[in-house]
Amino acid sequence: AQKVTQAQTEISVVEKEDVTLDCVYETRDTTYYLFWYKQPPSGELVFLIRRNSFDEQNEISGRYSWNFQKSTSSFNFTITASQVVDSAVYFCALSEATNTGNQFYFGTGTSLTVIP
Amino acid sequence: KAGVTQTPRYLIKTRGQQVTLSCSPISGHRSVSWYQQTPGQGLQFLFEYFSETQRNKGNFPGRFSGRQFSNSRSEMNVSTLELGDSALYLCASSAKYYTEAFFGQGTRLTVV
Numbered sequence: 001a002q003k004v005t006q007a008q009t010e011i012s013v014v015e016k017e018d019v020t021l022d023c024v025y026e027t028r029d030t031t032y033y034l035f036w037y038k039q040p041p042s043g044e045l046v047f048l049i050r051r052n053s054f055d056e057q058n059e060i061s062g063r064y065s066w067n068f069q070k071s072t073s074s075f076n077f078t079i080t081a082s083q084v085v086d087s088a089v090y091f092c093a094l095s096e097a098t099n100t101g102n103q104f105y106f107g108t109g110t111s112l113t114v115i116p
Numbered sequence: 117k118a119g120v121t122q123t124p125r126y127l128i129k130t131r132g133q134q135v136t137l138s139c140s141p142i143s144g145h146r147s148v149s150w151y152q153q154t155p156g157q158g159l160q161f162l163f164e165y166f167s168e169t170q171r172n173k174g175n176f177p178g179r180f181s182g183r184q185f186s187n188s189r190s191e192m193n194v195s196t197l198e199l200g201d202s203a204l205y206l207c208a209s210s211a212k213y214y215t216e217a218f219f220g221q222g223t224r225l226t227v228v
Contacts, residue, residue, distance in 0.1 A: 037219075
């Protein structure tokens with residue numbers, strides 16, 4: 001079963017619009033970690049944020065904000081006033097504490113295009 | 117601090133050959149993980165090494181193997197290459213358990 005679901009395959013927005021990328025996860029662990037990564041055309045995954053399962057505080061970093069809701073198993077990512085440089089593929093990932101090591105389960109990614 | 121370095125960046129191999137990819141993690145990071153990225157399957161976990169020991173392995177055939185050296189550098193090897201092995205192979209390093217992983221730019225392998 002897919003542990004991380006990103007239902008939005010592709011999103012296009014016009015520059016300066018706000019956009020929310022959805023992420024729904026599935027785990028039986030009580031301790032787990034959620035991540036967002038950005039993959040620009042260059043290929044490397046760029047770390048954006050890490051959240052542990054005990055910290056449901058929303059976080060804001062500049063134009064980026066994250067909404068973590070355990071009740072709905074969601075960890076959504078909002079970009080405010082989008083810019084062309086935000087165009088990339090965004091991945092949500094889950095790491096479970098019962099794993100013996102660092103193993104991420106990635107969603108299928110959401111390709112965001114910001115149109116100037 | 118230098119980031120994760122993967123070499124080579126691009127490779128073209130013929131079916132049946134074998135290939136070795138290299139990854140140098142961020143200095144001080146002891147955990148190195150490998151992922152395969154394809155358009156059809158997305159990002160899939162291959163294996164993870166910590167202090168030269170394989171801690172975790174994904175669901176890949178035995179043709180995929182890896183190792184880690186005492187300086188934390190890691191290599192992965194794919195033997196008897198198949199067309200389906202064409203992918204972007206990403207290496208990630210982490211300082212410790214359950215923390216963020218930092219990825220290299222990947223090695224794009226094409227099998228013809």
